[in-house]
Amino acid sequence: MHQLPLPPGPKKKPIIGNLFDIPLVDTAKVFAEWKSLYGDIIYLEALHQRIMVLNSFEHAHELLSKKSYSDRPVPIMLGELMGLDQSLPLLQYSAAAWKHQRKLAHLALNAGAIKGYSDLQAEAVVLFLDSLIENPSDFISQLRLATGRIVLSMTYGVPVKSPESMNFIAELEIMSTIIDKGMMPGAYLVDALPWLRYIPSWVPFNNIHAIATEGRKRILRVIELPFEYVKQQVSSPSPNISFTATCLQAEGGADMEHHIRWAAGSMYGAGSETTMGTILAFILAMALYPDIQTKIRTELDRVVGHGQLPTLDDRSRLPYVNAAIKETMRWNPVAPLGLPHFTIEEDVYQGFRVAKGTIVFPNIWAISRDNISGISPDEFAPERFLDACVQRTALDPYSYAFGFGRRKCPGKFLADNSVFLFVTGLVSTFVISPAVGSDGRHSLLRTPFRQGLARFPESFQVCILPRSEQLAAELQARAREMSKNGDECRSNL
Numbered sequence: 001m002h003q004l005p006l007p008p009g010p011k012k013k014p015i016i017g018n019l020f021d022i023p024l025v026d027t028a029k030v031f032a033e034w035k036s037l038y039g040d041i042i043y044l045e046a047l048h049q050r051i052m053v054l055n056s057f058e059h060a061h062e063l064l065s066k067k068s069y070s071d072r073p074v075p076i077m078l079g080e081l082m083g084l085d086q087s088l089p090l091l092q093y094s095a096a097a098w099k100h101q102r103k104l105a106h107l108a109l110n111a112g113a114i115k116g117y118s119d120l121q122a123e124a125v126v127l128f129l130d131s132l133i134e135n136p137s138d139f140i141s142q143l144r145l146a147t148g149r150i151v152l153s154m155t156y157g158v159p160v161k162s163p164e165s166m167n168f169i170a171e172l173e174i175m176s177t178i179i180d181k182g183m184m185p186g187a188y189l190v191d192a193l194p195w196l197r198y199i200p201s202w203v204p205f206n207n208i209h210a211i212a213t214e215g216r217k218r219i220l221r222v223i224e225l226p227f228e229y230v231k232q233q234v235s236s237p238s239p240n241i242s243f244t245a246t247c248l249q250a251e252g253g254a255d256m257e258h259h260i261r262w263a264a265g266s267m268y269g270a271g272s273e274t275t276m277g278t279i280l281a282f283i284l285a286m287a288l289y290p291d292i293q294t295k296i297r298t299e300l301d302r303v304v305g306h307g308q309l310p311t312l313d314d315r316s317r318l319p320y321v322n323a324a325i326k327e328t329m330r331w332n333p334v335a336p337l338g339l340p341h342f343t344i345e346e347d348v349y350q351g352f353r354v355a356k357g358t359i360v361f362p363n364i365w366a367i368s369r370d371n372i373s374g375i376s377p378d379e380f381a382p383e384r385f386l387d388a389c390v391q392r393t394a395l396d397p398y399s400y401a402f403g404f405g406r407r408k409c410p411g412k413f414l415a416d417n418s419v420f421l422f423v424t425g426l427v428s429t430f431v432i433s434p435a436v437g438s439d440g441r442h443s444l445l446r447t448p449f450r451q452g453l454a455r456f457p458e459s460f461q462v463c464i465l466p467r468s469e470q471l472a473a474e475l476q477a478r479a480r481e482m483s484k485n486g487d488e489c490r491s492n493l
């Protein structure tokens with residue numbers, strides 16, 4: 001097997017290999033461009049760490065789903081030193097803890113269970129829309145709060161509109177930045193040269209231990225704070241219902257408590273920013289493609305009623321909306337390189353050696369650039385998914401945007417419902433347009449994207465205006481009513 005060639009890739013330099021070939025910005029996009037040079041399977045090495053990039057759906061499906069490369073690379077800094085190796089996304093497939101946590105996540109997030117969260121999702125959407133009436137330019141931080149509140153409320157029973165939710169979400173944001181950086185190959189030197197972790201902290205210029213201690217402290221706060229909140233809650237006379245509370249009441253044992261704590265923390269960590277990033281991509285698309293926004297609104301008005309907020313029951317009657325949601329997941333996928341998988345034994349694929357210990361990235365960005373429908377992949381065009389509009393519809397993003405095989409995202413149904421409720425709520429009640437400068441132009445085409453494992457538009461400006469004063473007043477009344485009910489609920493706790 002060792003005689004077989006490794007897949008093609010850029011020429012390696014001594015010792016560092018391809019370390020400096022790996023782009024830090026738009027990594028997935030650049031890997032996709034390398035298709036023309038090296039093909040659909042690309043091989044790289046960064047300081048002896050083997051990396052394989054799969055630029056097509058067929059290869060990703062074959063290796064990650066059918067051959068089931070289901071392990072994860074665990075970066076030394078993030079995993080061992082900061083302690084995140086106990087979380088569901090970073091546990092090894094063979095670990096008993098992964099099976100326990102995955103089972104718990106499935107219990108909370110399966111297609112049936114998520115129906116129970118539709119009220120809290122609807123509440124978070126109304127509060128978000130209401131916040132846009134007064135503060136439309138603050139839409140990014142309001143959306144962060146709203147998507148965080150959904151996962152927080154479902155996982156820990158923290159009421160959607162409560163001061164605790166703000167504090168927990170602020171902590172989560174800091175942790176997400178740490179994880180995002182730490183998951184990219186080459187992020188920390190200690191990941192490539194593990195012996196560095198044995199160098200004592202007093203050695204000058206060695207900041208490994210200081211970074212690890214700070215990260216570990218942050219991660220533990222995100223895992224512990226809401227968990228302790230639930231433990232206090234479950235002993236109160238009328239505790240809030242939540243995934244964690246239900247699991248704690250049903251199961252006993254210190255081991256199980258550990259699994260519940262990490263499963264809940266993993267869902268909370270993995271579920272908020274991904275949903276937010278997808279909705280931000282939709283908002284950007286609406287500002288750039290006003291005709292498509294109008295088509296979505298026309299369908300909503302016709303099927304659901306003028307300015308009415310759609311519910312999940314309306315979904316099956318909204319083909320254009322559903323195509324627009326698929327298009328959002330395809331146009332700017334929030335996880336363009338998915339989460340990396342890892343090989344724990346030697347393999348052979350298409351005549352190439354797949355070495356043990358290779359990090360395998362499904363390049364979701366490259367997969368999403370398919371040209372099957374004949375419509376340019378760079379364009380935002382829901383029509384590519386509609387039989388009536390094209391001869392061959394594009395590859396369905398639900399088959400790749402949430403990952404592959406046994407590690408496929410367990411939160412996909414919840415995420416999909418949230419995206420539906422937010423984007424339809426927005427278009428039903430508001431009009432989104434580019435914010436133009438004094439020269440009458442906008443700069444949306446140059447929108448910066450947050451880089452890392454999660455990629456989404458950030459710091460862009462759009463005008464978000466209610467469709468009418470009457471609709472704005474109705475939204476405000478609904479939000480006030482919800483706040484009143486929320487306060488009454490809390491005073492009963």
Ligand code: HEM
Nearest residue numbers: 089267270271274275338339402403404407408409411415
């Ligand atoms: C639009 C939103 C979302 C997208 C695009 C997304 C995408 C992904 C992707 C690509 C993976 C990696 C799958 C693989 O390894 O092949 C993943 C894993 C994961 N996701 Fe999501 N996700 C989203 C929302 C959520 C939500 C709402 C939750 C939970 C509430 C969640 C929880 C998780 C967890 C726990 C994992 C790790 C699973 C494991 O390693 O076994 N995600 N997600």
